[in-house]
Amino acid sequence: MSAVTxxxxxxxxxxxxxxxxxxxxxxxxGLASLAAILVMVAIVLKVFxxxxxxxxxxxxxxxxxRVWDAxxxxxGALPFIFGTLVTSLMALVIAVPLAIAIALFLSELAPRGVxxxxxxxxxxxxxxxxVVLGLWGILVLGPFAAxxxxxxxxxxLGFIPLxxxxxxxxGIFIAGLILAIMVVPIVASVCRELFLSVPDxxxxxxxxxxxxxxxxxxxxxxxxxxPGIGAAVMLGLGRALGEAIAVTQVIGAGHTxxxxxxxxxxxxxxxxxxxxxxxxxxxxxxxLFYLGAILLVIGLLTNLGARLxxxxxxxxxxxxx
Amino acid sequence: xxxxxxxxxxxxxRRLIANRAAEVVALIAALAAVAVLGxxxxxxxxxxxxxxxxxxxxxxxxxFGQPGGGIAPLIVGSAILVGIAAxxxxxxxxxxxxxxxxxxxxxxARAIQVVIDLMNGLPSIIIAIFVFxxxxxxxxxxxxxxxxxxxxxxxxxxxxxxxxVLRLVPSxxxxxxxxxxxxxxxxxLTVVLPSAxxxxxxxxxxxxxxxxxxxxxxxxxxxxxxxxxxxxxRHALPNMxxxxxxxxxxxxxxxxxxxxxxxxxxxxxxxxTSLLARxxxxxxxxxxxx
Numbered sequence: 001m002s003a004v005t006x007x008x009x010x011x012x013x014x015x016x017x018x019x020x021x022x023x024x025x026x027x028x029x030g031l032a033s034l035a036a037i038l039v040m041v042a043i044v045l046k047v048f049x050x051x052x053x054x055x056x057x058x059x060x061x062x063x064x065x066r067v068w069d070a071x072x073x074x075x076g077a078l079p080f081i082f083g084t085l086v087t088s089l090m091a092l093v094i095a096v097p098l099a100i101a102i103a104l105f106l107s108e109l110a111p112r113g114v115x116x117x118x119x120x121x122x123x124x125x126x127x128x129x130x131v132v133l134g135l136w137g138i139l140v141l142g143p144f145a146a147x148x149x150x151x152x153x154x155x156x157l158g159f160i161p162l163x164x165x166x167x168x169x170x171g172i173f174i175a176g177l178i179l180a181i182m183v184v185p186i187v188a189s190v191c192r193e194l195f196l197s198v199p200d201x202x203x204x205x206x207x208x209x210x211x212x213x214x215x216x217x218x219x220x221x222x223x224x225x226x227p228g229i230g231a232a233v234m235l236g237l238g239r240a241l242g243e244a245i246a247v248t249q250v251i252g253a254g255h256t257x258x259x260x261x262x263x264x265x266x267x268x269x270x271x272x273x274x275x276x277x278x279x280x281x282x283x284x285x286x287x288l289f290y291l292g293a294i295l296l297v298i299g300l301l302t303n304l305g306a307r308l309x310x311x312x313x314x315x316x317x318x319x320x321x
Numbered sequence: 322x323x324x325x326x327x328x329x330x331x332x333x334x335r336r337l338i339a340n341r342a343a344e345v346v347a348l349i350a351a352l353a354a355v356a357v358l359g360x361x362x363x364x365x366x367x368x369x370x371x372x373x374x375x376x377x378x379x380x381x382x383x384x385f386g387q388p389g390g391g392i393a394p395l396i397v398g399s400a401i402l403v404g405i406a407a408x409x410x411x412x413x414x415x416x417x418x419x420x421x422x423x424x425x426x427x428x429x430a431r432a433i434q435v436v437i438d439l440m441n442g443l444p445s446i447i448i449a450i451f452v453f454x455x456x457x458x459x460x461x462x463x464x465x466x467x468x469x470x471x472x473x474x475x476x477x478x479x480x481x482x483x484x485x486v487l488r489l490v491p492s493x494x495x496x497x498x499x500x501x502x503x504x505x506x507x508x509x510l511t512v513v514l515p516s517a518x519x520x521x522x523x524x525x526x527x528x529x530x531x532x533x534x535x536x537x538x539x540x541x542x543x544x545x546x547x548x549x550x551x552x553x554x555r556h557a558l559p560n561m562x563x564x565x566x567x568x569x570x571x572x573x574x575x576x577x578x579x580x581x582x583x584x585x586x587x588x589x590x591x592x593x594t595s596l597l598a599r600x601x602x603x604x605x606x607x608x609x610x611x
Contacts, residue, residue: 018504025506026424032416033425033433036476040436043443043451043473050454101350109347118351120599125358127595129534131562132365132584135569139577140364181357188354212340235442242444245536245562249569269446276540285458292450296443303442307435 044296051293053286062290068255068271070280075287077294082257083172083265084295087247088240090176090261095183096233102184103191104217119192126185134249137178142169142250145177150262165260170252173261175270178246183236190232194225227309234306242299244269268295362588369585372578378586382548382559388575392583394550398558402464402543403533405554406471411525413472414479415514421480422487423509441477445537448473453541462543464554470538475528482524486517486605519605526598530591536562561587 054075058065065076102122106115150167157163198221206216222229244267252264253274266274268291279285376391383390417437421430448470456466490513498508514521539560544567546557561583568580 018506021506022504025419025509029416029420029424032413033420035413036417036440036480037433037436039473040440042455043447046451046454047447050450098350098353101347102354105347105351109344110351118355120596121355121358122351123599124592124596125354125361127530127591128358128361129536129562129587129591131534131536131565131569132588133361135565135580135584136361136364138569139581184354212336214340214343215336217343238442238444242442242446244444244446244449245540245566249566269444272446272450273537273540276544289450289454292447296447299442299444299447300439303439307438 047289047292047296051286051290053283054290055286057283058287058290062287063294066257068287070284073281073283075284075290077268077291079255079257080266080268080271080291081294083251083254084241084267084269084298086261086265087172087175087179087251087267088237090172091179091183091240092233092237094176094180095236096187098180099184099187099232099236100191100222100229102188103195104221106188106192107195108213108217108221119189122185122188125181126189130182130243130246131249133178133181134246137174137246137250138170141177142174145169145174149173154262161259162261165258165262167262168252168264170250170264171254171262172251172265175247175251175265175267176261178250179240179243182243182246183240186239187232187236190235191225191229194228194232195221198224230309231306234302234309238299238302238306241267241302242269242295244273248273268292268298362592365581365584365588368578368581369583372582373585377582381550382564383579384548386573390548390579392561392564392579392586394546394548394559395561395564395583396586397550397552398464398543398546398560399533399562401552401554402467402539402558402560403471403529405465405468406475406532407525407529409468409472410475410479410528411521414476414525414528415483415521417476417480418483418487419509419514422484423505423513437477437480440473441481443473445470445474445535449537449539449541452538457542462541462545462557464543464551464556464558466542467539467558467560468554470542471532471535474535474538475532478528478531479521479525482527483517483521486520486524487513489520490516520602523598523602523605526594527602530595530598534562534587534591536566539563540566 054062058075062075062077063081064078065074066078067074067076068079069075106119106122110118146167146169150163150173153163154165154167202220202224203216206220207213211219247267247270251266251270253266253270254264255266255271256263258265272288272291272295275284275288279288376389378391378396379393380389380391382392382394417433421433425433451473452466452470456469457463494512494516495508498512499505503512540563543557543560544563546559548559551558565580565583565587568576568583571577571580
């Protein structure tokens with residue numbers, strides 16, 4: 001009762017002002033949130049809307065069309081879907097084991113100071129702008145791979161179609177390597193947080209039962225982090241799928257589907273970026289938006305997939321990231 | 322979970338070897354990542370440093386095929402592009418964080434969170450064609466469209482950073498202010514935000530460091546520009562990332578040299594600011610938790 005009278009004794013003016021202030025701040029911040037939602041909706045609408053012309057002409061057959069020719073105004077996305085999948089998969093195959101090992105080193109093995117420094121350096125790798133990584137990829141990594149890495153793979157594993165082509169300094173192989181470098185820090189930092197969040201009692205329990213550190217990691221840390229690792233991989237995949245600039249610089253803008261990793265190719269993102277000098281026709285612009293729409297759908301699904309994995313398997317870890 | 326076979330049975334040696342092997346693999350992986358960073362930074366520094374001079378930083382861009390020149394227009398242009406983007410993204414991002422953490426009912430807050438996360442995962446090339454389609458297709462290129470694109474890149478980063486520090490502000494502070502009769506908005510603006518300010522600033526600096534190296538959102542909207550310093554964002558603005566991209570695609574070795582030197586300027590700015598921001602962030606976190 002007394003609290004109520006105290007409130008009522010407050011000046012009428014001040015109460016009005018407070019009510020107005022509360023509403024104003026609520027309104028302003030709510031408006032900002034609404035704006036973010038609207039921008040997201042506008043992006044989806046614009047990308048789909050602008051691909052309408054190409055969709056009307058090619059329909060879903062665009063997805064498996066193999067021809068991309070501005071001269072006859074015929075466009076298809078299959079080589080780029082293929083390129084996106086191959087480069088992203090290659091990046092994941094290289095990056096995921098590496099990133100998990102790094103995360104284990106940082107969370108289980110390294111002394112505190114060392115772990116802090118190495119962790120910061122790995123995160124710094126993620127801060128290197130992609131255009132700089134691409135520059136390095138085309139002028140340093142590409143020639144090195146063409147002279148040393150690819151011939152070695154060709155000589156020793158050439159019986160596998162993937163490594164059968166002629167080594168060259170730009171192509172899918174280089175793009176996969178560059179993407180792997182971009183994916184490692186993302187997966188590593190998410191996994192490190194995951195591994196650190198494994199309860200100490202579990203780890204200590206395994207050690208107390210006589211497990212070696214590796215057995216403890218295998219049996220406790222890795223197995224209890226599986227869904228989280230899955231989500232981390234999805235995040236890394238999202239990064240690899242969507243990277244445009246660095247891939248454009250190193251992949252060589254091919255438009256055929258080839259099994260050799262050494263061949264040139266293009267991804268959805270890099271094909272769009274590669275057209276920066278301007279498209280010839282309205283149809284070509286629309287086809288580029290169509291590629292963007294495919295990429296947008298794949299990207300959104302990957303992101304939602306990552307959330308779903310975490311939700312479904314481990315409700316306690318939802319806030320872990 | 323698999324059960325561990327813990328009996329010795331003379332396998333102890335093998336187990337210890339496996340353990341040691343795993344440790345070595347983890348160590349090598351960590352060293353490899355650090356080595357890649359070192360090699361990239363070293364390549365850029367070695368090739369870029371030989372080009373770098375006061376003249377290179379202060380002169381206009383070289384005309385096509387001409388020797389010499391500098392990157393003053395790129396530095397000014399990048400600063401304007403990112404500056405405008407920050408003016409848009411920082412207040413908006415902070416506002417969204419305040420809304421989700423202080424005002425919105427949990428369900429709405431979660432929905433907004435999903436949108437912010439999706440925006441964070443949006444490939445930058447999608448942002449690129451969006452701003453191109455909305456602002457530039459059928460019109461001349463302009464810097465503002467580029468800034469809008471960069472703002473979309475920055476917004477989720479600022480929002481997340483702000484949310485993280487808001488969550489670190491002890492609820493006792495909020496409750497104390499409210500118990501003293503302060504209204505909600507006063508509590509947020511005079512109690513919560515000030516103690517979160519350090520985190521907001523460093524989060525914003527990190528977002529700037531990220532945006533200044535973003536190429537894709539600028540590629541279609543501000544990539545054809547004059548070779549002199551431009552101040553008006555209503556026209557196309559020269560900028561570092563796009564120019565590095567263009568020079569890296571060129572067949573002229575002189576352009577490659579310029580690309581390295583510009584990359585060095587860019588990378589020094591990005592790495593120094595993000596390192597400093599990270600240090601400050603770690604520090605302000607410690608202070609807040611204490």
